[in-house]
Amino acid sequence: MNWLIVIIAGLFEIAFASCLGKVKETSGTPMYLWFGGFIVTMAISMILLVKATQTLPIGTAYAVWTGIGAVGTAIIGIVVFKDPATFWRMFFITTLIGSIIGLKAVSH
Template identity: 45%
Template sequence: MPWIILVLAGLFEVAFTTCLKLSQNFTNLKWSVAFFLSITMSFYLLNQAIKSIPMGTAYAVWTGIGAAGTVLVGILLFQEPASTLRLLFLILLISSIIGLKVVA
């Protein structure tokens, strides 16, 4: 269960970074509220996960999910570049997240 909570925390991190962009520097109220709700949930769930998962591992996985997810959102929703090298490093990042789960 702690790993599911940690993955949810990472997904809320993707949500808050996406909402941050959509908030247009906090001028769009709907996306600004969504940002604050998402960031609150992300940190709350991370806090719950580190009760059972080592803090360093949990933080690395949380930020990795957030980084990888945000890159994918950027590519899929905001037409950011999807170069071969960028995708290669994204695969390496995801592999590292899986590796941390395997050894934890």
């Protein structure tokens, strides 16, 4: 159950990074709304991470959380923000996914 909480927290990390990207692109009222979304999703992500680490190893849970956020944010960057999808970027995203799965597999 706590690994599911880490995954959900990672999805909220993707959301807060995406909101931050939209803050950069907008101005006026929409910028403040995206910033509000950033604050809310960041708080939810952190609260869920704290909850999960009450029973999971902090190092593993944090690494999985940041990995989910990094991979998801990179994919959102490519799809939404038109970041380049170069061979090396995709190679290292794939390597990161493999590392997250491996770390989860060897944790007790």
